[in-house]
Each structure stands twice: as C-alpha cells, then as structure tokens.
Amino acid sequence: MAISKIMKSQVVAVDMDHTIRRVNELFASNEFHHLLVLEDNKLVGIISDRDLFKSLSPRIGTPAETLQDTALLNKKAHQIMTRNPIVINQKAAVQDAIEIFNQNKISCIPVVNDEHIPVGILSWRDIMKLLVKPTSK
Numbered sequence: 001m002a003i004s005k006i007m008k009s010q011v012v013a014v015d016m017d018h019t020i021r022r023v024n025e026l027f028a029s030n031e032f033h034h035l036l037v038l039e040d041n042k043l044v045g046i047i048s049d050r051d052l053f054k055s056l057s058p059r060i061g062t063p064a065e066t067l068q069d070t071a072l073l074n075k076k077a078h079q080i081m082t083r084n085p086i087v088i089n090q091k092a093a094v095q096d097a098i099e100i101f102n103q104n105k106i107s108c109i110p111v112v113n114d115e116h117i118p119v120g121i122l123s124w125r126d127i128m129k130l131l132v133k134p135t136s137k
Contacts, residue, residue: 003097004090006130007111007120013038016045016078023052023077034108036118037081043110043118045081055080087112090119094130097122 013036014023026035027049037045057069088097088109100109101124111120 001094001130002090003088003092003094003111003122004120006094006126007090007122008126009120011036011118011120013118014047014077015039016076016081018077019073020052020055020075020077020080021073023047023080024056024073027052032121033123034121036110036121037077038118042116043085043087043112045078045083046085046108046110047077047081048107051080051082085110087116088122089114094127098127101127 012026012030012032014026016037016039023035033049035047036043037047055072055075057065057072059065059069060073086100086104086106086109088100088111090111090113097109100106108121108123110118111122113119
C-alpha cells in the first residue's frame, strides 16, 4: 500500500522567518504535533511541539512573566526547527515508512512529491491505525 493512502494530506506549515509566537498559536489552535517549515514551497525543516515547548519559558502567561520571557516569542522558526528532516516520497510503500521509523528516533515523516514539495505527513499512529483492525461486537 502506498503512503499516499494513509498519510494526512492537510499540510500546516510556516516560513523560516515566522515567529515562535505564530508557531505557538498554530499548535494551540490545531490538534497536531508537528509543523513543517518551508522556504520557496520546499521543505527545509520541521518543528515538533516538544521543540516549541523547549524554547518557551514556563513563565509565559503567568504573573512571573518577564520581558525576557516574552522576547523569546520573537525568535524565528528556523532557530528551533530540525533542519533537513527525514522524508518519504508519496509513492513509497508503508513498509518503507515502517523501516524509517524503526531506524530513526522520529515520530512523524513529512511526505513529499518528486519536486520535494510537501503533500502530507505520516505519523507512526497512522501506521498503527492501518495495522489494527477494529473488532466487531
């Protein structure tokens, strides 16, 4: 089975110069754990919710918040992203994705077309859903 059959095709992305404030807003308003970073519509990086949380002060939004804490929100996406993420082509087989997950400590794989333009994202959960068939009652 091709990756394109099970990937999430809604791609949410930011440019390299979007602020961490914008990245934070996107994570807060959506139910995903990874955000793609593009430059000229090409994939150049990925930001996980864990990357974001590591870059934010725990005091943001509390009475203890300082100017230094809020200044962190002005950092740019390229400052916290993982560069050159592992990708998979949309024509690849699910088995290829399983091998990538087994060989690397990652929880998602951006899916790209032949021009390296993102067309989706695949998480290990997507593969688990495929492998686990619902039981009938």
